[in-house]
Every structure is written in structure tokens, then in C-alpha cells.
Amino acid sequence: MGTFGGHHSAAPGAGHSDGGHMEAPGVPGIPPTWTSSDKDMVGTSLGPARLWFTVGHGIVNEVYWPRVDIPQIRDLGFVVADGRGFWSEVKRGTDYTVSTPGPGIPAVQVLHRHSRFELALRITPDPDRDVLLIEVELTGNGDLAPYALLAPHLGGTGRGNRAEVFTNRGRVVLCAEQGPFALALAAADASQRDAWRTAGAGYVGASDGWQDFARHGAMTWTYDRAGPGNVALMGKLPRRAVLALGFGSGQEAAATLAISALVQPFEAVWREQVRAWQAWHTEKAHAKGLPGEFHEKVHLSAMVLKAHQDKTYPGAMVASLSIPWGNSTDDIGGYHLVWPRDLVESAGALLELGAEEEARDIIRYLIATQLEDGRWAQNQWLGGTPRWSGIQLDEVAFPVLLAAALAEHEAFGGIEARDMVRRALAFIVRQGPSTDQDRWEETAGINTFTLAVAIAALVCGAGFLDESERGDVLLLADDWNAHIEEWCAVEDTRLARTHGVGAHYVRVAPARVISDRTALQDIVPLKNRDRDPGLPAAEQVSTDFLQLVRFGLRQPDDPLVRNSIALVDALLRAETPSGPLWRRYIGDGYGEHPDGRPYDGTGMGRPWPLLAGERGHYALLAHEDAEPYLRTMAAVSGRLGLIPEQVWDGDPRPREGLHPGRPSGSAMPLVWAHAEFVKLAVSLREERPVDRPEAVWLRYAGRRPRPTCAHWSPRMPVATIRAGQALRVLHEAPAVLRWGIDGWREASETPTTPGLLGLHVADLPTAGLQPGQVVNFACDAWPGRECSVTVVEAEA
Template sequence: MQAPQATFSYPTWAHAGKDMVGTSLGSSRLWFTVAEGIVTEIYYPRIDIPQIKDLGFIIADDQGFWVELRRLADYQISLPKPHIPAVEIVHRHSRFTFTVQICPSQRRDVLLLRYKLEGDTSLRPYALLSTRLGGDAENNLATVAEHNGRRVLQAEQGPFGLALMASRETGADAWERCSVGCTEESDGWQDFNRHGRMTWEYNSAGPGAVALMGELPSQATLALGFGTTMNSAATLAMSSLFEDFSAIWNAQCRAWETWFKNCHLPDLPPDLQRMLALSGTVLKVHEDRTYCGAMVASLAVPWGEDSQSRGGYHLVWCRDLVETAGALVAMGSLEDARNVLRYLIATQQTDGHWLQNQWLGGNAFWQGIQLDEAAFPVLLASALRECGAMEGMRCEDMVKRALRFIAREGPVTGQDRWEEDSGVNTFTLAVAIAALVEGSTFLDGEGREFALLLADNWNARLEEWTFVIATPLAQKLGVAGYYIRIAPDDVLVHEGALAEHVLIKNRTQDPNLPADEQIATDFLQLVRYGLRRADDPCILDSLKTIDQLLKIDTPSGPVWHRYNGDGYGEHQDGSAFDGVGCGRGWPLLTGERGHYALAAGEDPLPYLEAMAAMTGTGGLLPEQVWDSAPILAHHLNPGKPSGSAMPLVWAHSEFIKLCYSRALGCPVDRPAATWNRYHGVRPQITHDIWGPRYRPRHIRRGNNLTIALRAPALVHWGINSWQDAQDLDTRDTGLDIHVVDLPVTALKDGETVQFTFYWLDQKKWEDTEYEVLITE
């Protein structure tokens, strides 16, 4: 019998706050998540393709009593060891205890659940599965069928099929009554909601958003298999049921024990050591099988219960990926880090940058361009080479192309690391400068010299572009000045740009703040990467500023907002972020603040303890924590996870790094060549660069002047209103930047230099004449 079709479909996802995530380390291509004490999104055959919304249970009798376990909210979760993602959950109710063990097969694309219902013998469990095959809720078909003499609940959509089978301890089929239906109309949950018991037994449903339900005995094992058809999925599921569940569980434990032996943990208090072990596993779980080295940002969809996004966080962000690889290097998991670098080399764009984010195969999702994402892979290559872990891998071409992009597009970024505004940002610039220095060690000749010259110039100009003094906000806070969140693009050519309005895009109402009143924690990267000392006056004043404006003290410890005016987070009433909201505290920023404390000579242990306290039920770190008064209706408590993504792999990477940095005595990811070049001291430059993006109006007397262009040209130049005019040819640096040095060191204060270009490839003159003033 066909289930009635739904008149309305709202294809949302499961709760974003995961209790645990897991996968096998065998040939299986399946990843599972757990939230609210049940199985939520499962990904197959790649980590960027979700196939279900959730698989949970209803416990009911025949007298109208029923309860859905995910809504019971009284459960405990445990693992055999912190680094082994085999999950046991115990749900408790006054009438029953329900225990379920969740474990993937090592060799088959199957997730197994062994459960036991104890207590009131009048109660029965009902499995409830909501499908999203291929990440699509619109075109799923579901049926109740037989597979080789056993009942099976199955669904398909396009090239994907799933099958849910059940087995008693005796090996016999465990299904009793079964039904499939359309979500919000004829699914099993609606049956219980309307009738208080199971009354429907539909054999087929869809196309659309469908759900599958089956009545079960008090104890059984479920196998959820995935394949290219329903039949192939059922074959895998049934095969797994003929393997002892304990043997599958033990195989999972052995595989993860073997991987973990290569991870060497530093000395830490026991609770932090457990969290460190779990964090390493979180990183490894998020790696794909097909695209070795590709790791997604999170197996969660932020505010999933309110989101219809097909992307979520199961995408690759280059920045997050390199942050993850840096943590793997710190743990000694070098082959995993090498795989990340190989994947990055394979997905670099022709012009040298990486996509803002992408599906595993390299197809773009969002369309932004972020300068730090062009720089991070260079730092990974340098870090691997620094610890002698390249194993013959050659990446000179990747590095050269990345530096080419940085040199041509920087110091401006199309988006900052929070993927919002364009301009000059301290975090982005710190990463770009470090990439130029580290990348120069892979080059030789003119390219190496120009990369270092550019790095020194940008480093010396940081304060000119991003530090403001004597603003009303500075006076209010009692500081001389501070680094701003982001300087508008035209700060490179217009000295009044810092007073311009910079749009904050994720708020209901833009606070209309000028650039010089927007602050962020991003400048801490200058200390972490060795561009500025921890006691630099500009750093100290900026630290006072963020600690006054962005820091929130929660019961878990201190946490920082990304920037003032941020709107990425729940609304004040606790409702989900919907494109606008109110920014919340980020645990990863507590880790970054801890790295600064380490550089300043403090023990970062309190910051590690704070991060550990901000975790969820299973010990996972969230993207954000709630930092206002508790709102019980939305399960929001101060210092604990909000409805954003959990786990955030970047946050776990930051925790791992801070653990190893504490043992090392300095940031474990501090680029070696960059530290050796600057040691935290702003360079004194004797060579000014004009172009390609930065066009200074004045240079210091006695300095050399290099004109840097994106194409070969004849530079026509003169002094003091075109006196002594002459022509000079540019030379190619090897980075698609063509330069010429103008001999102006003898010019005096107040004199001027004029120049324009004849573009050789276009055979035409530049239509603008430029002028630079010589100053003291």
C-alpha cells in the first residue's frame, strides 16, 4: 500500500551539536555522527555526501505511552578509550533503560547498532530512519521488501541506495510490523503523534522526503547498509549481520589503537590528555577515503534543524585543512599531513590560489577568494620540510604559483578569514608574509629576492595600514591605539580610508561603524608567527582593547568574539542564526589567546582548561559557545555549545597545537624561517616597493624605489616635474611580477619622482602619470 504523499516538505538536517563522530580505518567508506543520543547524518561513499538525516528510536506500549529517545534528553555516552570512535549510549527513563552500541564495519559500507531495552516488559522499541540520499530530500523512494527471505526497509535516489535490516540474537529476522511514509504526512513519527501507537503499515512511499519505521524486539542488532542500489545495500547489511557484533567492535578498537600508537602525547593533566587523544581522533575521522588527505571542516550542518543547506560544513576549506595538518604534524602523524599536502597540490588553481571552499573533487561551492588560503599550503610544505618529512615530495611549482598569486594580489584579500569583507587584515597579512618568507626558501635568484623584499615591505607597513591611534574608542578604552579588524581596499592609495564605513553583513541592522572602530582578535597572529613581540606596545594596547570589548567570562572560562558588531550566531532570544543574528564566543579564539599567553611567558594551561570545559556531552569542541543568560527552551547554557557546528575540526586542531606548544615552549606552528628573519621585530626597510596593489604617495629619503608591475613594461620616469626623464626596461622576477629599480637614493626631502609605463604586451601607454614624494 502506497503511503499518502506530503503536501509540504521542509528538508532540514539533524541537530548540529554532535555527541560523537566516527568512521572505520578499513576499506569501509562510511562516516557516522551522533547527536541527542541517536545516530544522525551518515556520509557515504565520500565524506561530503550525507545520506540520512537521522536513525533513532521510539519506545512505546500499546496503551498510548510513547517517547522518542532524542527528545528524552537523559543519556550518557562513552567510548572504550578516548581515541576509539566506537560509541555506547545509555538512555534512562523511569520505565526503562535503553542501551545502544554503535560501530561501523571495517570492510563493508555498513553501520551496526546493537541495542537492549530493559525495564517495563510492556514496552517495545521502534526504529525510525529519515533518509536524505545524496543529500537530497526531494526525490527519495522507500519500500518495505524482502531480501533473500528477510524483511528489509530500503530507500533509493539516483545512484544511491540504503537498506536497514535487523537480526535477533538467534540470527533470525527481527522485524515485526514495518512501514514507510512521507515526512510530515505519513511517516512513523506522525503515526505515533496522531494515534499514540503504530497503526500504519505502508509498503511504499515517495518520491519526496521519506522515513522508514520498524517494530522490534527488546534486543537485536541493526545493520544499515549503503550501496549503488537498494539490493546491493541489502546484501552488505545482511552480510554484516552474519558477523558477530563483538568481533566488529573489537576490530574497530584494534584499528584505532594501531593508528594512535604513532601519536606521542605531551605531559598534561589526565583530563586534558584524554581530550587531546579524542581531538586527534576527531581530526582523523574527518578525512575522506577516496580523496586521501581531504578533510572537511565538520560533519555537522550549523543550526541543522533550521537549515536546508546542501553544503553545511562537510566541505573542504583550505585554511581549515592546513590548520588540521599542522596539528597532525605536531602529533607526529606525518603521513597524514603529507597526504594533505598532496591533496592541496592537486587542487591548486592555475593562477596559484585555492578555492574558498570546495567539494572533495575540487569543484567550487562558494566563490570568494581569500589571500590566506593561497598562503597556508606554503606554510605546510615548509613545516614538513623543516622536520625532514617530505620523503621526496617536490612542491617547488606549487610554492612558486602560490607566491605568484600572493605577490600579484596582496596585501589586499578578497575576503578575510571569516569570509566577509575585503581589504587588509592582520591575520591574513601575517600568513601571507610568512608564506613569502618560507616560500622563498624553495626558490632561488630573482624570485627569492623579490619574495623577501615584498615580505619585508608588507611587514614594515603593517601599522601604517591597520593600526589607528587617538580615536574616540581608543580614548574611551584608555589605550593609545589598536589594530583594526580590516582596512578597506583603498587604504593602499588613500590615507583617509580608515574612517570609511565597513559593512558588517551578518546583522539585521548594520551598526555603521567606520573601519577605525572595528576591532578583532586577528592581530594575535603577528605574535604567533614572529612578526611582532608579545610586549610590543601596539600589541599590548590591542590586547587591552580586545579583552575589554570582545572577551566574555563564562562558567567554563574566558572566550572571545571574533569582532565587535559580529552577527554570526543565535539571536538574542536563542533562535537559530538565519543569515543574521548575534555573534557568540569561539573556543578556538581562546586557544589563540592561549598561544599569545605562551609567547608572553605565561603558562597557557588555564586556556586549555577553559577549552576543555566548553565541550559538549561527548567531549567535542563547538564552533561557538553560548555567552548570555541561559535559555532552557533552546538548551543554551553559558559557556557550553550553542547551535553552531560541533565538532569544529579547526577548534580541535587549535587545542592540539596549544597542548604541544606548551610542551615546546613556543608556538608549534611558528614558521621557522619567518622567526629567524624577524624575531618579532618590525624590519627597518631601505627599499620601497610601488605596486602592484600598494601605491605609496611618499617614500623615505635615502630608500631605493622599485616599481613592480604585473606585465613587462618600459618605465618612463623623471624627477621634480619630469626633469632628466629617461626610460628603463622591467625585468621578470619569475613570479609574474616585472620590476625596475629607480635610482632615487640621492633625492632630498620634498623632491618628487614622476613615472608612467609603456605596456610591451599591449603596445600602449598607461593613461595615468604617477608621483611619489620624498620625505624624511
């Protein structure tokens, strides 16, 4: 009953009355969107409650339940009004402060200031119930009152929600429901009695509470229900109250949780949230031995990592509790998905923070969600159902590196990962060295970052294999490592001449570069652009090559590395008031448009703070000062230190909330960026990249190998081998290889034998051939295809 026995006010053209109940007009409301991704804080409890929350612009926005990948509301904000025409929606003001009781403690204090009032909020989850509690205190002169305004997005969308104001055992509750999800917003005064003074439901943009204030300067509409559609709920509160937002399988279940959470002192719940998180930080000893100025940021990053883990699926972590450019889209996915790459990058940071059990949960989760062919989905819902279907070779390799890292830390805890590792390596061997998508999920070909991760996985994964397989895998790793420059480096290019550098790495090389280096002149498409003419591969550069140094495949003073550093500094470095940052690659289109409009499938790429972290790791290895890169990552963060995905680097655009050197409208926080911050901070203490695999460093120490065996396969049809190398031909099924020398002289047949992780191999005795000689071969499995490999000079 919207007015609790009083008169129902109706807008012009209002709906009908049905047995004393009023249906709000304006079905289905305006098309829904999410809220801004500009978060002040994110959090959860360390108790059994399955609820996560975010705070942005000084109010609660997305709340996730019962899993960290299902947002259930758009926002829960406040209007302050006197009922006589004055009203102010606090989220639209800029004069507010937000704080927490300590670094990395997700209990949030907000103070909104206005010339006529101050609105103080304290926000904390109940550790034992699926309920978020908000303490509200309004001060100011006149007949002011706070009004709570709730926008449900149950099941991850604003479409098809139903809202209702109803009485539950004598208490008024604001409820919404859609499918298996329901929420209830209850309120209590200082005596724990029902605090709602009046309440109503409506359709967003037509009959919701905000529209009521915009038209009448007061709350005059008190409809009992609305829906299905994009709905909202509003209720008037006393100046001091506690709100409880509960979630359940139905309205009554959600109301029971919300009301029970109110029948306890708010202060007790607040203190328990603070105590539990302080104890967790103390147990992990996150900041031990780190530079003092970074202690608080490390504690915050540790909390961000922990708070993005699910409780139904331990070990699953979403990429961000936000939706990039959320106020322009109703995308159900956002970044509330599991990317294996982000997950393993986060696991590495957790290991360095002493959170070994959390890292073990991640490897367990990865074992459980590995696909039959040995890979992982590009991204997936927490239960393992794939969302996007792209194949990214680095995402197959990263779980192998996590297994190796757990082994290095002696932290496996009895987990058996050999089968997982073997199946992942088998996929890498069959599909590599080219990937269908790079780490930015856009471009096929041979990419230095992906190749570095894949080679590292082969080397580290070999340690999990039987001795009979280990040597063959290491031979392939050496072969790929030795080809990096042949596949991914160019010299005497237009870019090199313009910027006065020599040979340098490219962003990505088309796969056919394996057999023909002229492929480096092929046009490679640029994604996310309004008009995409593409660019030749030789003219596309990125920071991805830094992974070669970080993982110990190349030395920091390698001339190719130095030249590439000079080139990306000239082309991708962005000077901002917060410090230097780097864009991903030339021609990137993933970011706001130049006029500040949100990314909408096209745009202009902006600088990424995590790339400053990657550059800091290079600086550490190059014996340069790496601390400034950490300071930049801290300086570009949000109000309480959350690190964004991207930073605005254009002219100030205050109307769009875009300021140079500050977070853009992309995801914030980006968990991967917080993991990178932690790793760089710990790497400073250890004086080496802490995620550099030890086995890779011991094998290569930054030096290019000279493999004794070359490999050829239909996916890796090399055109040359070095004098002195044997040639191993790989095939997925048994076959007989016919081969000869210099136009089929001395022709013979060699059957394949099982080997190399399920492939079939034929070893040709080519080590005695001289430069200029040609090996010819064919197979019935390749009808009409005759292959040849030329012997070239051995390296000096």
C-alpha cells in the same frame, strides 16, 4: 510487504492499493531539514569501509557515504512503546549518558533512562563494509518494544527520496533510494535471524511513523512505499536486536552489505574497532610529554582530525561532520566542504601528533587541487570542484606554510612541492597585500591575520625558489612587514580614548589605505546584520592581530600589541561559566539571534573556543600561564569533549537548548578548533608556538624590518617611500616607465625587465633622494594616470 502478510492500516484519506502494495499518503511531506549540529561523537573505522557517522542527542544522526562530504541520512532514532498508548521518542529525552571504551575511540555506548525503561545502544562501523551497526537492548516492565525510525536524506537532501519495505532473499529490509545512492536497514535477533516484526514507509509530517504514534499512540500504519519526497521508514524490533545500516549503488546492493554485516557477532566488530583505534593512538604517541590533565582531550582531538579525512580522496578533510543550525535548513553544503585554511591548520596539528603520512596526504591533495592561477578555491567539494568563489589570500598562503612545516619536520617523503609553492607565491605577489575576503570570509581589505600569513608564506616559500628569485621575494616580504602599522594601526580614536589605550590595530583597513591613511575613516560594512550601518575601519577591532605575534613578526610586549589586547579584552571578551572566551570582531552577526532563534543569514556573533586557543598562544609568548585557555576549551565542549564552533553567551534558553558557556547551535565539532587545542597543548611542552615558521622567526624575531627597497604596483600604490630606499615598480606585462623628479625634472625612461615570479619590474634609483622630494612616473599601460611617490624621513 509492510505487515508481512497482515492487514494494511490506512490513515484517513490514505492512498491507493496497487497489486497488494500500499502507497503512503501525504506526498511530498513537509519541507526537509537536517538535524541539530549538537554532536555527542563522530567517528569512522580505520578499515577500508567508506562510512562516517555522528551521534547526537543519544541517537545516530548524519551518516556519510561514500565520501565524507555526502550525508545520506538525517537521523536514525528510536521510539519505545507498549502498543496501548504509551510511547516515548528517546532523542527528545535528556536523561541519557554516552561513553566510549577509551579516549579517542569512536565506538559509542548510549544509555537512555526513562521511568518505565532503559534503552542501551552500542554503535560502531563495520571496518570492512559500508555499514553502520547498532546493538539495541531494551529493559523495562510491560509489553514494551523498540521501534527504529529512519529519515533518509540521500545525496545530501531530504527532497526526492523514495522509501520502500521489501523482502530480500527471505529477509525484510527497509530501503530508500535517490539517484545513484541507496540505503538498506536490516535487523537481526540473537540468532542472526530477521528481527523486524512489522515495518512501513511514509512521508515526514504526514504519514511517517512519528505521526502515527502522535495520533494513535501505536504503530498502525504499515505502508509499503513512499516517494518521491521527504520520506521516513519505521520498523518494530524485539527487545534485543542488531541493526545494520548499509549503503550501495542500489537497494539490493545496500541490502547485501547490511545483511552480510549481520552474519557475524556484533561483539567481534566492536572489539576490532576498539583495537584498531587503540593501536593508532599508541603508534602516534599523541600525548607524550604533555600535561596529564589534557591527555584524554588530545587523544580525542587526534581522532576527530583523523575521522574527518576522506578515503576516496586521501588528504581531503571537511571542516565539520555537522551542519550549523541544521535543524533549520536543508543546505546541501553545511560544513562538509574543504576549506584550504582549515585543512592546513589541521595538517599542522597532525604533524605535531606524529601523523606525518596524513599530513603528506594533505600536501598531495593541495598540489592536485591548486587552480591554474596559483590559488585555491574558497572552499570545494572533495574532488576539487569549487563551491564558493571568493578569493582569500591567507588560503593561498597556508599551503606554502604546510610545505615549509613538512620540510622543517623532514617529513616530505619525496614529494616535490616547488612548483606548487612558486605558483602560490606568484598569486600572492600579484594580488597582495589586500585580500578580497578576510579569514572570516566577509570583508575585503588589509587584515593583520591575512597579512601575517602572507608575509610568512613569502619568507618560507623563498626557500623553495631558485637563488635568482629568492632575494626579490624576501625584499617584498620585508616591505609588507614594515608597512603593517602604517596600514593597519590607528591612534587617538574614540575607542582608544574611551578605554584608555594608545595606538592599536584595526580589524581590516580598506585597500586604499595604501595610498591614503584617511581611508581608516571609511565605513566598512558589517555582514550578517539585520540592518548594517557599518562602522569606520578605525572603530572595528578583532583578535586577528595576535597572528603577528604568533608567527614572529611582532613581540608580545610591543605597545601596539598590548594596547590591542586591552581593547579586545574590553570589547570582545565574554565571561562564561566555563571560562573567558572571545568573539571575532565588533558587530559580528554570525550566530543565534538574541532570542535564541537560529542564525538565518543574520544574527549575533557568539564567542569562539578556537580564539581562546589563539589567546593561549599569545599568553605563552608573553610568559603568562597558558594552561587556563586549554581548560576553557575543554570546559565548553560537548558531552564527550567535542569542541564547538561557538558558545552561547546569553541568558539561559532551555527550550532552545542554549545554556551559558555551553555549545551553541553552530558547528560541532569544528575541526579547526580541535587542531588549535592540539597545537596549544604541544606548544606548552615546546614552550613556543609549534606552528611558528622557523624561517620567519630567524628573519624577524619579532622586530620590524627596515627594507632597502620599496615596492609600487597598481594594487599597492604606495604614496611614500623612506629616504634611502630604492623604488621598484611592478607590472604584469612588459612596459616602459617614464619617470622624473619633482615635477618631471630629469625625466627619463626605464623599461621593465622580467622578475619577481613572472611580474615585470622597473627599478628606479631613488636611494639618494632627500625627504620632501617627489618621484613622478607614468606608463602607457595606465592611460590618463600619472603617479607620484613622496620621499619621507627614514625611521630613527
